Amino acid sequence: MTVQGERTRAELWNLLAERPGQNKRQLLAGLRLRGLSVESAREVNRTLYRSSNLFVHDGATPPRWHLTSGSRSAGLSISTTVGPALPRCYRGREPRAWQLEALIEWRARGRCGVVEAVTGTGKTAVGVLAAAAALDAGEKVLVLVPGRELLDQWYEVLRRDLRNTRVGRVGDGHRDSFDHYPILVAVVHSAARRQMLTWGTPGLLVADEVHRYGAPSFALALEPEFDARLGLTATYERSDDGLAEHLDPYFGGMVAGCGYQRGLEDGILAPFRVAFLGVDFTSDERRRHDEYDERAKVLRRRLIEVHGCPEEPFGEFMAHVNRLREGSHGDHWAVRDARGYLNAFSKRRQLLADCRPKQEALSSLTSVLAAAGRGLVFSETKASAEQAAAVLIGSGIRARPFTSGLRRADRKDRLAAFKDGNVRVLTAPRVLDEGVDVPQAEVGVILAGSRSRRQMIQRMGRVIRPKADRRPAAFIVMYVTGTAEDPAQGAHEAFLGDLTHVAEKIDHFDPGTAGSELLGWYYEGRTEVR
Structure with missing residues (x-):
C-alpha cells in the first residue's frame, strides 16, 4: 500500500474511533477536512473493504462502518496535524457529510455561492456553521429571512448553537444593530430600508430562502459591503429574470448541495x-373552467402580440400584465385586456383549487x-x-x-x-x-x-x-x-x-x-x- 493509502486507512480508523457508524460520504468529508486528497467515496469504499481486519459495516443501505473489536484493542490511532474542523463558538450537532462538503467548496470559491438542498436535509446548519466561523474570525454576520416565522426560528437556532454569542433581530418590532450585536437576523423588508453594515467592516451575509430575493425590492437588502455571501434554498429558481439580474451576480452561482439522491444515500431522507x-x-365546473381557460388564452395572446408583454418567463409576463392593469401608461385597451386576463386566470385557478x-x-x-x-x-x-x-x-x-x-x-x-x-x-x-x-x-x-x-x-x-x-x-x-x-x-x-x-x-x-x-x-x- 502507498504512503497515501496508509495515511487514508489510518485516518479512517481515527474517524471511526471518534464517531462510529459513519457512511462512506461522511468519511470522505472527514478525510478531506483532515487534508487528504481523496478523489471519491468509491476510493473510501475500496480502502474499507480491503481492510476487513480493521473495519466492519452493519449491512444498512448505505453501509455504516465501525471498527472491528480487534482493531479497537490494537490502538492504531495516529496524531493529526489538522486543527479542529468546527468553529470554536459552534455547539450544534455534528455536521453531516454533505454539509461539510458544501462549506469546503464555498470556502474554496472565496466564500461566495448558493447552496441548494432539499427540504429536510439540513441547509440551516450550513448557514449556522458558516456564521460561527465568521464570528470566530471577528466578522459581523447578517442572516436575511423572508418573514417573521423564520425570524423567530433562526433567532432560536443561533442562540442554541452559538456559544456565548449575543444574537440581535431587525424587523417585527425589533431594531437591533451591529453596534451591540455581532450577529443579526433581519426580515428582508426591514433590511432593505436601511444600511446594515458599515463600509470597511468585514462581514458575512447569509440569505435564507435566497430565491425570494430576486425581486428588485428585496434585492436592495443584498449589500455590496458584505464580502462573504451564502445563499440557502431548497430550489434555486424563479419564474422571472431575478436569478440572472440580481442573485447570480451577487452570490456567484451555485456550490455543492444535497439533492434527493444524496439525501437518500446518506439516510437523511426517507424513501x-x-x-x-x-x-x-362536474359538468357545470367543466363548462365554467373551459370558458375561463379560453378567455385567458385569447387575452394572453393579445397581451403578448398587441401590448408587448414578454411571452417567457411566465413571471416576467405576469409582472408586465400587473403593470398594465394599473393604467399609468394611459392605454385604455391594455388596461381592459390586462384586467380581463387576470380575472379569468384567477377564476380558473380558484375553480381548480376548490x-x-x-x-x-x-x-x-x-x-x-x-x-x-x-x-x-x-x-x-x-x-x-x-x-x-x-x-x-x-x-x-x-x-x-x-x-x-x-x-x-x-x-x-x-x-x-x-x-x-x-x-x-x-x-x-x-x-x-x-x-x-x-x-x-x-x-x-x-x-x-x-x-x-x-x-x-x-x-x-x-x-x-x-x-x-x-x-x-x-x-x-x-x-x-x-x-x-x-x-x-x-x-x-x-x-x-x-x-x-x-x-x-x-x-x-x-x-x-x-x-x-x-x-x-x-x-x-x-x-x-x-
Missing part, C-alpha cells in the same frame, strides 16, 4: 412513493390518513383548506386548518398539537410551503397541483424526513383531468423529472378509484420496507 390521483370536474370532486376524493383518503398517524393536506386557498378540514373531521379524523389568518399563538398551538398527536392532519394553503418548522408527517396530499417545481419540492420535503421504523413516506397529488394540472397535458414535467430516478414507485390512479385501493397502495409501501 418515498408518489401517487397521482385524477378527478373529473372543485367539489377533489373534496370527495379527499374523503376517500381518510383511511390512508388514519393509518399514517400524521398527515398534511396542501390546498391553494384558505377556503379550500377550511373545507378540507371539515371533510376530514366529518370522517372522524382530528384535523385543523392552518392558515395565515390565525394569530401567531394559535399557529404555535396547532403545530404543538400536531406534534404530540392531538391533531392528526393539518390542512393548509401556501403558508406551510416554506418558513414554518413543521413536525414530522408520514403522508402529504396536494389538492391543488402547482405549476411551480419549487412549490412541489418544498411540499414534498415536509413528509420525507426519516421515520423511526424506516418506512417510506407517501405523497399523493390530485389533479383534474384534461386541465393544466393533468400530467398527461404536461403538468409537473420538471417535478416528475426530479422523481423518476429516486422515488421508490410512481403510480397513477384514475378518477373514481376506491379508497380501499388507495389504502392498499399505502400499505404496500409499508410492507415492502419490512
Whole structure:
C-alpha cells in the first residue's frame, strides 16, 4: 500500500474511533477536512473493504462502518496535524457529510455561492456553521429571512448553537444593530430600508430562502459591503429574470448541495412513493373552467402580440400584465385586456383549487390518513383548506386548518398539537410551503397541483424526513383531468423529472378509484420496507 493509502486507512480508523457508524460520504468529508486528497467515496469504499481486519459495516443501505473489536484493542490511532474542523463558538450537532462538503467548496470559491438542498436535509446548519466561523474570525454576520416565522426560528437556532454569542433581530418590532450585536437576523423588508453594515467592516451575509430575493425590492437588502455571501434554498429558481439580474451576480452561482439522491444515500431522507390521483370536474365546473381557460388564452395572446408583454418567463409576463392593469401608461385597451386576463386566470385557478370532486376524493383518503398517524393536506386557498378540514373531521379524523389568518399563538398551538398527536392532519394553503418548522408527517396530499417545481419540492420535503421504523413516506397529488394540472397535458414535467430516478414507485390512479385501493397502495409501501 502507498504512503497515501496508509495515511487514508489510518485516518479512517481515527474517524471511526471518534464517531462510529459513519457512511462512506461522511468519511470522505472527514478525510478531506483532515487534508487528504481523496478523489471519491468509491476510493473510501475500496480502502474499507480491503481492510476487513480493521473495519466492519452493519449491512444498512448505505453501509455504516465501525471498527472491528480487534482493531479497537490494537490502538492504531495516529496524531493529526489538522486543527479542529468546527468553529470554536459552534455547539450544534455534528455536521453531516454533505454539509461539510458544501462549506469546503464555498470556502474554496472565496466564500461566495448558493447552496441548494432539499427540504429536510439540513441547509440551516450550513448557514449556522458558516456564521460561527465568521464570528470566530471577528466578522459581523447578517442572516436575511423572508418573514417573521423564520425570524423567530433562526433567532432560536443561533442562540442554541452559538456559544456565548449575543444574537440581535431587525424587523417585527425589533431594531437591533451591529453596534451591540455581532450577529443579526433581519426580515428582508426591514433590511432593505436601511444600511446594515458599515463600509470597511468585514462581514458575512447569509440569505435564507435566497430565491425570494430576486425581486428588485428585496434585492436592495443584498449589500455590496458584505464580502462573504451564502445563499440557502431548497430550489434555486424563479419564474422571472431575478436569478440572472440580481442573485447570480451577487452570490456567484451555485456550490455543492444535497439533492434527493444524496439525501437518500446518506439516510437523511426517507424513501418515498408518489401517487397521482385524477378527478373529473362536474359538468357545470367543466363548462365554467373551459370558458375561463379560453378567455385567458385569447387575452394572453393579445397581451403578448398587441401590448408587448414578454411571452417567457411566465413571471416576467405576469409582472408586465400587473403593470398594465394599473393604467399609468394611459392605454385604455391594455388596461381592459390586462384586467380581463387576470380575472379569468384567477377564476380558473380558484375553480381548480376548490372543485367539489377533489373534496370527495379527499374523503376517500381518510383511511390512508388514519393509518399514517400524521398527515398534511396542501390546498391553494384558505377556503379550500377550511373545507378540507371539515371533510376530514366529518370522517372522524382530528384535523385543523392552518392558515395565515390565525394569530401567531394559535399557529404555535396547532403545530404543538400536531406534534404530540392531538391533531392528526393539518390542512393548509401556501403558508406551510416554506418558513414554518413543521413536525414530522408520514403522508402529504396536494389538492391543488402547482405549476411551480419549487412549490412541489418544498411540499414534498415536509413528509420525507426519516421515520423511526424506516418506512417510506407517501405523497399523493390530485389533479383534474384534461386541465393544466393533468400530467398527461404536461403538468409537473420538471417535478416528475426530479422523481423518476429516486422515488421508490410512481403510480397513477384514475378518477373514481376506491379508497380501499388507495389504502392498499399505502400499505404496500409499508410492507415492502419490512
